[in-house]
Amino acid sequence: MTTGPGVDPSLGRCVEATRGLFGAAACSIALVDDDGATLEFVASDGAGAEEIVGVTIPVSRGIAGWAAMSGQPIAVRDVQADARFARDVAESTHYVPTAIYAAPMLDPEGEVLGVLSVLDPVVDESSDWTLNVLGTIAGLIAMVMHATPGSPAEPQPLAQLGSDVLRLVASWQAGEPGRSG
Amino acid sequence: MTATPAWSGAFDRGSLEQVVGLPIEDVREWAFGGATGAGVKVAVVDSGVDAEHPRVGGIAGGVAFELDPSAELGYVERDGLHEDLVGHGTACAAIIRALAPEAEIHSVRVLGANLKGRGALLHAGVAWSVEHGMHVANLSLSSKSDAMFGPLHEIADDAYFAGTVLVCAANNLPGPTYPSQYASVISVAARPGDEELALAYNAHPPVEFGARGIDVDVAWADRGSITATGNSFAAPHVSAMVALMRSKHPWLTPLQAKAVLQAASSNSVRG
Numbered sequence: 518m519t520t521g522p523g524v525d526p527s528l529g530r531c532v533e534a535t536r537g538l539f540g541a542a543a544c545s546i547a548l549v550d551d552d553g554a555t556l557e558f559v560a561s562d563g564a565g566a567e568e569i570v571g572v573t574i575p576v577s578r579g580i581a582g583w584a585a586m587s588g589q590p591i592a593v594r595d596v597q598a599d600a601r602f603a604r605d606v607a608e609s610t611h612y613v614p615t616a617i618y619a620a621p622m623l624d625p626e627g628e629v630l631g632v633l634s635v636l637d638p639v640v641d642e643s644s645d646w647t648l649n650v651l652g653t654i655a656g657l658i659a660m661v662m663h664a665t666p667g668s669p670a671e672p673q674p675l676a677q678l679g680s681d682v683l684r685l686v687a688s689w690q691a692g693e694p695g696r697s698g
Numbered sequence: 699m700t701a702t703p704a705w706s707g708a709f710d711r712g713s714l715e716q717v718v719g720l721p722i723e724d725v726r727e728w729a730f731g732g733a734t735g736a737g738v739k740v741a742v743v744d745s746g747v748d749a750e751h752p753r754v755g756g757i758a759g760g761v762a763f764e765l766d767p768s769a770e771l772g773y774v775e776r777d778g779l780h781e782d783l784v785g786h787g788t789a790c791a792a793i794i795r796a797l798a799p800e801a802e803i804h805s806v807r808v809l810g811a812n813l814k815g816r817g818a819l820l821h822a823g824v825a826w827s828v829e830h831g832m833h834v835a836n837l838s839l840s841s842k843s844d845a846m847f848g849p850l851h852e853i854a855d856d857a858y859f860a861g862t863v864l865v866c867a868a869n870n871l872p873g874p875t876y877p878s879q880y881a882s883v884i885s886v887a888a889r890p891g892d893e894e895l896a897l898a899y900n901a902h903p904p905v906e907f908g909a910r911g912i913d914v915d916v917a918w919a920d921r922g923s924i925t926a927t928g929n930s931f932a933a934p935h936v937s938a939m940v941a942l943m944r945s946k947h948p949w950l951t952p953l954q955a956k957a958v959l960q961a962a963s964s965n966s967v968r969g
Contacts, residue, residue: 553813554811575811577784577810583745585813587745587839587840588840589838589928589929589930590869591927591930592926593924594913594926595924620871621871625844627845628843629816645888645911645912645929648870648927651870652872656871657872
């Protein structure tokens with residue numbers, strides 16, 4: 518996992534756990550700047566993690582940007598068919614995904630804090646299950662972040678959330694020996 | 699793992715219960731048969747609509763609300779056509795156009811290149827739709843702002859009494875979102891399937907209807923198309939259904955339109 522300088526390292530645990538939950542190639546969190554105009558990737562795990570952290574994009578760009586603008590989770594099965602897919606950003610990370618799932622992270626006042634994105638998750642059926650779970654996790658991370666805004670000195674709630682999810686994933690996979698994460 | 703929250707998991711496989719609807723004879727034919735949406739004004743309250751996209755085929759008009767701290771209300775209203783900043787409004791408009799080809803589509807852009815003031819702009823877009831006599835307004839976006847609960851509730855009530863049917867995407871997030879939570883609107887979540895006029899009613903609201911929204915081939919920015927999933931894409935299917943029924947039966951009120959949709963749902967039996 519990779520986190521940006523000054524970023525609560527527990528966010529790294531959250532993206533690591535979320536990536537494990539979905540069996541995804543990568544997972545990242547991007548946060549909205551104070552002006553509400555850009556998203557900066559601050560934590561990532563999996564393919565392209567080191568390259569994507571620190572990248573900033575306008576909120577009107579890409580699938581993550583749309584989730585932030587609309588406040589709605591979204592899944593795109595083939596982003597390469599999206600003419601505005603931020604291909605240059607993806608290629609700079611040396612991993613160009615096929616599918617992107619993104620959910621907004623909203624604070625208790627309803628303001629968009631950022632976006633939780635998952636690249637190429639392993640889903641075994643077409644349903645809105647993935648969006649429901651991703652949206653719920655994004656909401657939980659946002660709530661915990663809001664409780665400890667920018668406080669690296671008190672990272673326990675975020676770390677606990679990540680650890681809990683990782684433990685659940687491990688126990689679930691242990692029950693399904695044929696499944697790879 | 700426990701079930702997903704009621705506001706997002708209403709249409710999970712196996713959770714659909716039978717409901718009792720109004721005893722309308724051959725209700726789907728009565729509501730949609732032979733209808734084109736002609737004469738019905740539909741507002742797409744979103745990121746803008748690309749009128750030139752081949753799957754949209756032109757729109758009747760547009761207005762954009764943009765933040766302006768120096769303005770009295772904190773935003774300004776700009777009449778006229780505009781670009782779609784992301785592609786999402788174009789996706790919604792194209793779904794409506796495909797099902798209700800003669801509907802009058804108006805683009806009401808409330809999403810911009812900045813996330814500030816989303817709730818106020820959403821409110822302004824709904825108010826514009828009511829003031830300009832839209833018969834249907836598609837809202838594939840939502841707010842979780844508690845501060846906007848009251849103002850959005852009030853304008854949703856105004857829409858209901860004025861005859862503007864608000865069709866709102868539910869949200870796959872924990873907790874309530876507005877205006878999809880209000881009884882005065884038609885709230886929609888995504889269900890799998892390829893049938894464009896498929897509809898189901900949820901016996902356990904606040905999410906009331908389920909429509910096609912999983913792996914939908916939708917129009918997107920730059921005249922392109924993508925395959926996307928989300929409640930955002932289910933709502934315009936229902937907006938189109940309301941446009942169809944109101945083109946056949948212009949006297950239908952929001953109250954009646956919702957009752958007809960419930961009766962036309964696949965899990966509804968005649969009372």
